Amino acid sequence: MIDFSKLDKTIHEKARLGIMTLLASRANPWPFQDLKVELEMSDGNLITHIRTLEQAGYLTGEKFTGDGRPQTLYTLTAAGRKAFVDYLAILEQILNLGK
Amino acid sequence: MIDFSKLDKTIHEKARLGIMTLLASRANPWPFQDLKVELEMSDGNLITHIRTLEQAGYLTGEKFTGDGRPQTLYTLTAAGRKAFVDYLAILEQILNLGK
DNA sequence: CTTACAGCTTTGCTCCGCAAAGCTGGTGCC
DNA sequence: GGCACCAGCTTTGCGGAGCAAAGCTGTAAG
Numbered sequence: 001m002i003d004f005s006k007l008d009k010t011i012h013e014k015a016r017l018g019i020m021t022l023l024a025s026r027a028n029p030w031p032f033q034d035l036k037v038e039l040e041m042s043d044g045n046l047i048t049h050i051r052t053l054e055q056a057g058y059l060t061g062e063k064f065t066g067d068g069r070p071q072t073l074y075t076l077t078a079a080g081r082k083a084f085v086d087y088l089a090i091l092e093q094i095l096n097l098g099k
Numbered sequence: 100m101i102d103f104s105k106l107d108k109t110i111h112e113k114a115r116l117g118i119m120t121l122l123a124s125r126a127n128p129w130p131f132q133d134l135k136v137e138l139e140m141s142d143g144n145l146i147t148h149i150r151t152l153e154q155a156g157y158l159t160g161e162k163f164t165g166d167g168r169p170q171t172l173y174t175l176t177a178a179g180r181k182a183f184v185d186y187l188a189i190l191e192q193i194l195n196l197g198k
Numbered sequence: 199c200t201t202a203c204a205g206c207t208t209t210g211c212t213c214c215g216c217a218a219a220g221c222t223g224g225t226g227c228c
Numbered sequence: 229g230g231c232a233c234c235a236g237c238t239t240t241g242c243g244g245a246g247c248a249a250a251g252c253t254g255t256a257a258g
Contacts, residue, residue: 004117025196028108097124
């Protein structure tokens with residue numbers, strides 16, 4: 001049967017699940033502003049969840065200046081990608097059981 | 100893109116997601132004790148989440164006595180099944196985007 | 199130099215998961 | 229009948245987390 005206790009608590013949260021999904025959905029890094037618009041979050045809320053994921057080692061941010069307005073780009077780490085794949089594996093089990 | 104705000108907050112919670120998945124995984128109702136063992140939860144914790152789902156109209160419980168030890172059986176309501184299917188639809192979107 | 203904007207921090211409120219303890223009514227056993 | 233046990237359920241309290249709101253810093257634009 002499914003082991004729900006293995007569901008990564010850091011990822012299994014609407015906001016952070018959104019961030020992880022977007023970062024995993026393409027190879028290019030995501031600018032802070034794009035995440036904010038796409039997920040419809042406030043600065044404070046978004047940065048808090050980003051920090052949580054960062055402290056978990058799931059993503060990194062790099063700040064760029066000099067070329068237009070400053071912006072910070074976020075990317076999944078290898079650990080983040082693995083954790084997300086593991087998470088998706090459980091989602092798949094739930095989907096298969098649910099229908 | 101995926102609308103994460105549509106992720107049902109009542110279902111999107113490890114414990115309750117477990118309950119909903121089990122109830123949806125078969126036609127027969129689930130006894131309280133079976134849910135408890137399968138999900139490894141305490142009485143108090145389990146009943147609390149069941150109450151939450153019940154107040155949302157997602158499941159109903161029926162208590163039976165007279166035939167051996169008393170037991171309560173839980174079943175998904177039509178609304179609960181629909182809400183869960185909708186939830187699974189979003190999970191599917193996440194899965195498709197994630198790989 | 200002044201305004202605007204990107205990113206980030208801090209504070210505080212509120213809500214929720216969870217453990218712990220206890221209560222009630224049905225059941226088995228002597 | 230009387231006693232111990234178990235299923236289900238309630239209540240209380242604590243700790244933690246999401247989120248809004250406000251403000252701060254540094255960079256770019258005009």
